[in-house]
Amino acid sequence: MTDLAIVGMGMLTGTQAGRSMRSILAEASRLAIEDAGIDRSQVTAAVEVRSAAGRGGRAGSSDAFPRLLGLPVDFYQPIGRGGTGGAFAVAIAGMLIDRGIANYVVIAGGSLDYSESKRAKSSSGAKGTVRIEPEGYWGRPFGDLRAVSHHSFFASRHMHEYGTTSRHLGLIATQLRDWALLNPQARYYGRPLTLEQYEAEDYLVYPYRRDDVCVMTDGAVAMVVTGADRARDSEHPVSVRGIGFGEAMAQLWWEKRNYTSLAVQNAKQQAFGQAGITLDDIDCVQFYDCFTGEVLLQLEDYGWAGKGEGGAFLESTRIGPGGTLPVNTGGGLMSAYHFGDLTGFSEALLQLRGQATGRQLENCGTALVTGHGGEVLNPGMCSAHSTVVLSTE
Amino acid sequence: MTVPTPNIDNDNRAFWEGVDEGKFLLARCGVCGSWYWPISYCRQAHPAAPFMGDLSWVEGSGRGAVFAFNVHHVALEGWLADRIPYVNAIIELDEGPMFGTNVVDCPTGEVRVGMPVRIVIRDVDGVKLPLAVPAPAGA
Numbered sequence: 001m002t003d004l005a006i007v008g009m010g011m012l013t014g015t016q017a018g019r020s021m022r023s024i025l026a027e028a029s030r031l032a033i034e035d036a037g038i039d040r041s042q043v044t045a046a047v048e049v050r051s052a053a054g055r056g057g058r059a060g061s062s063d064a065f066p067r068l069l070g071l072p073v074d075f076y077q078p079i080g081r082g083g084t085g086g087a088f089a090v091a092i093a094g095m096l097i098d099r100g101i102a103n104y105v106v107i108a109g110g111s112l113d114y115s116e117s118k119r120a121k122s123s124s125g126a127k128g129t130v131r132i133e134p135e136g137y138w139g140r141p142f143g144d145l146r147a148v149s150h151h152s153f154f155a156s157r158h159m160h161e162y163g164t165t166s167r168h169l170g171l172i173a174t175q176l177r178d179w180a181l182l183n184p185q186a187r188y189y190g191r192p193l194t195l196e197q198y199e200a201e202d203y204l205v206y207p208y209r210r211d212d213v214c215v216m217t218d219g220a221v222a223m224v225v226t227g228a229d230r231a232r233d234s235e236h237p238v239s240v241r242g243i244g245f246g247e248a249m250a251q252l253w254w255e256k257r258n259y260t261s262l263a264v265q266n267a268k269q270q271a272f273g274q275a276g277i278t279l280d281d282i283d284c285v286q287f288y289d290c291f292t293g294e295v296l297l298q299l300e301d302y303g304w305a306g307k308g309e310g311g312a313f314l315e316s317t318r319i320g321p322g323g324t325l326p327v328n329t330g331g332g333l334m335s336a337y338h339f340g341d342l343t344g345f346s347e348a349l350l351q352l353r354g355q356a357t358g359r360q361l362e363n364c365g366t367a368l369v370t371g372h373g374g375e376v377l378n379p380g381m382c383s384a385h386s387t388v389v390l391s392t393e
Numbered sequence: 394m395t396v397p398t399p400n401i402d403n404d405n406r407a408f409w410e411g412v413d414e415g416k417f418l419l420a421r422c423g424v425c426g427s428w429y430w431p432i433s434y435c436r437q438a439h440p441a442a443p444f445m446g447d448l449s450w451v452e453g454s455g456r457g458a459v460f461a462f463n464v465h466h467v468a469l470e471g472w473l474a475d476r477i478p479y480v481n482a483i484i485e486l487d488e489g490p491m492f493g494t495n496v497v498d499c500p501t502g503e504v505r506v507g508m509p510v511r512i513v514i515r516d517v518d519g520v521k522l523p524l525a526v527p528a529p530a531g532a
């Protein structure tokens with residue numbers, strides 16, 4: 001099995017109003033390919049990470065970003081099941097490289113949620129809630145129709161079982177905001193959030209307030225993956241040390257722990273095993289943080305805190321700037337930007353390459369990037385988890 | 394705007410037909426009697442069972458308790474404007490499965506995890522829905 005490396009990255013942030021998804025993916029890919037120091041003609045495979053792929057029959061759309069950019073691809077597939085697609089795309093790249101199908105694979109994902117929601121003039125305008133879920137889930141007549149409608153069950157159950165409080169969730173929201181204050185590209189740059197402000201906010205969907213919910217932004221990220229042999233010539237290669245996946249779907253609705261824990265165990269074991277690392281080796285953590293509850297659960301499920309002790313852990317350990325466990329150092333999905341499944345990768349790459357201007361960690365050698373998602377409404381709920389370990393060596 | 398209708402497909406049509414007749418149906422294994430919702434192959438994996446593992450739709454007790462809940466304070470779509478605040482909950486049914494619905498007939502501030510409920514079929518603006526109402530123990 002070939003060792004993999006990420007050798008290029010391109011990012012577009014801020015409003016992309018008036019642009020198509022395929023054009024922002026093409027542009028991010030162009031930047032990533034230039035960053036990798038290679039020619040477009042060398043990129044012969046492309047993976048598009050979508051929030052949901054393939055709806056509407058055999059073809060999801062009439063055009064594709066590799067055609068727009070003129071990539072001579074032998075392979076192009078959109079993938080998507082919400083949340084874990086970044087890890088899956090890297091795994092696909094590994095297979096293509098292993099079999100000699102491609103030497104360089106570009107992976108791209110993005111979002112136009114911000115500008116499209118402005119255009120749709122959605123009724124509520126509530127942060128993170130305007131995204132239109134697919135029609136037809138059976139939860140709709142019950143008013144269960146956005147991610148926040150059911151993700152809040154995680155927090156509700158955790159609060160009941162373990163005495164977790166709103167203040168604990170606020171410790172997450174405010175510390176991720178503190179990171180965003182150091183990132184000029186973040187949605188909430190320049191807009192501090194104190195614990196007092198958080199606790200004074202109205203509930204959106206109790207127990208979640210507006211700042212328990214991720215941002216809705218435009219933007220795109222692309223990265224170029226290649227084999228370790230080719231990566232040696234690149235300017236700032238980042239090694240893919242481990243990839244893992246976990247799934248709770250077979251237990252959903254019988255195994256009742258899945259409302260207080262995520263399918264981390266197997267994903268972590270696979271990825272950490274491949275990498276030969278333990279928690280102590282991780283210098284920065286990029287959790288998939290669609291809601292504050294997901295951060296809390298992952299702090300426990302990865303083992304930084306015992307099960308049910310995430311709240312107490314947050315009282316004693318800082319995850320914000322200057323803290324001992326730096327989590328989502330760009331501000332994350334909560335306060336920076338939502339590039340579909342690739343936000344964590346973008347920040348991990350910046351930190352490992354020493355390019356996280358204004359928030360660069362000292363001696364950042366190994367990063368954890370997680371994904372969380374899956375089917376999103378009743379009865380299945382976000383049963384998937386992914387773990388990726390990246391490092392500078 | 395009216396209440397959206399449930400998405401009815403080949404796996405849950407019998408459930409919703411039951412709701413229309415005022416019944417709260419669960420899938421039951423014909424081999425061992427285990428209860429499921431939504432429809433699922435029996436987790437006992439009985440060998441040589443017929444298609445879909447010999448499941449049939451049988452009326453459940455409708456009894457259970459709130460497992461987790463939330464309170465929607467914002468109308469996420471226009472038709473919910475006169476419904477907020479409303480409670481969405483996961484109900485742990487006495488038979489074992491979990492079932493997601495609204496808790497009604499109860500002030501939103503009084504809903505608690507562990508609260509006993511029973512499922513009733515109500516007409517909500519022309520759509521029959523299985524909803525949870527408080528059910529004091531023994532009632």
Ligand SMILES: [Zn+2]
Nearest residue numbers: 422425435437
């Ligand atoms: Zn059975």
